[in-house]
Amino acid sequence: MKINEIKQQFLSQLSITYPKQEIENFFYLLSQKYLGLKRIDVALNPDFKINSKTDQEFNSALAKLKQEIPIQYIIGETEFYGLPFYVDKNVLIPRPETEELVEWIVQEVKSKKLKVKSAKSLTILDIGTGSGCIAVALAKNIPFAKVWALDVSEKALKIAKKNAILNGVDLQFLNEDILALKKLHLQFDIIVSNPPYVRELEKSKMHKNVLSNEPHLALFVKNNNPLLFYNKIADLAKENLNLNGELYFEINQAFAKETKTLLKEKGFQNIESKKDIFGNDRMVKADLFQI
Template sequence: MVSIPLRVLSDLLCQALALAIPNKLECRAIIQKLLDAYLDVDVADYMLNPLCTLSPTMQQKLVEALNRLKKQEPIQYIIGSTYFAGNHFKVTPAVLIPRPETEEWVTFLMQHLTNPTSILDIGTGSGCIAITLKQRFPEAVVTAIDISKEALAVAAYNAAQLGVAVRFIEFDILTDPLPASNWSLMVSNPPYVRMQEQTLMHANVLDYEPHLALFVEDADHVLFYRRIIQLAARHLSPNGTLCLEINEALGKKIVDLLHLANFKQISLYKDMHQKERWVTAILEDNH
């Protein structure tokens, strides 16, 4: 057993990571997440600088975590969870790590929608969007689909842990027909990174997060958007809402697709970084 002040331990771990993560603030934030998860500490503990006791098992866990961090593996996969909209969600390499930008538009939706009765989440991944919306609109019937069995297992676990009833279905959005149902809200964060953009991506994303959920071929980079918009035009209830997270470079193209499909009240929004990040549209009742 080794006893060491928490702040000293944090500093030592940061020093060990300095070459792999030269940004000191980023490095310290990652180490704090690691220690929070492994030692169950919080910000006050760092300020008070209490002694922590490390067993040989815990020492080994920290060494293994450091080695994984040095290889650019995301801290969320190492500790097995991440924070999204007030909850901790399990994440594995089978699902994308939920992003703050996604949380931003989901929060926006929750603040601006009035009680959708039925919700469909396309490409649910960890289930964070569907589960969060179900928590906000508990009376809504929520369905979430994904092509990945592994992702659906993670999403179902998260829903069970949070006590939320969401129906999860294995589904290929490009080939499978949707059930003969209508939804008042359809949402999606589909694959939208063009293959040509791989060179711009950091290793912690490119080498570890699921390419199935990230990339779309350059030859047809609005493939998923076009298909989702087609399905939404058939399966949204009159005056239903469609919300899509988008590639910042594709905003105009997606707005054009929505116009062609006769959607109205189309709005393009910028995220906290002033990048075009999501679009909403209404399928007006013209019948």
């Protein structure tokens, strides 16, 4: 079969489910993955012959796209903060909003770099690391930091370890249930978390491809306790943050005010929230000053 014929199959068979541009993007990602061909190569060689093994790979991807399986899971990789990441169904696909949280931390650290660097190397803990996207991106961009990545899911930690190797960073891993943990036996300068924060009742507003494919362990909390993780992580942070340590959260946009109030009541200071590129309240930062 010729490559252009496969492209036409994708366009005709997926048009009920996706817009044309998105189908083309899928097709070019797959051409790059299976054949090492860039978009321009495909355009210049429409008659390029595909062998039967690759033909089967395209067909299998086409069938999965019809079932609305995310392209990132089909090709097994994605990009986050300009870095490559392996992903599979055991980890959440990293979101652009989370890149903004990483950017906030990187910029804050850069602005205080000299102070931190002269004191010691910076220690960071990422709670609910999933693919390891936050931990790896921070370790890569703050080279003097020592970064720990924690998750309750062993399968997620396996992917996070692969991603640390892929990106050439050295992370420390902790397999813990943060909700059951009494105390961490380590102190950190920064604790960051993008914990599960979608209420079960919000399921009806979510796209089918997220609901059917991404791990529910990574996404959902009970309707009656939306701040469960924030409450527990803030308590741990009070014990395990160093003097002048900082806590960063990605948050549910519906609970920015409540999350800030919770942090204030626990004694955190300089509590700030930030909107994401879509204009939603998406991140919170708080400092812990100890006497």
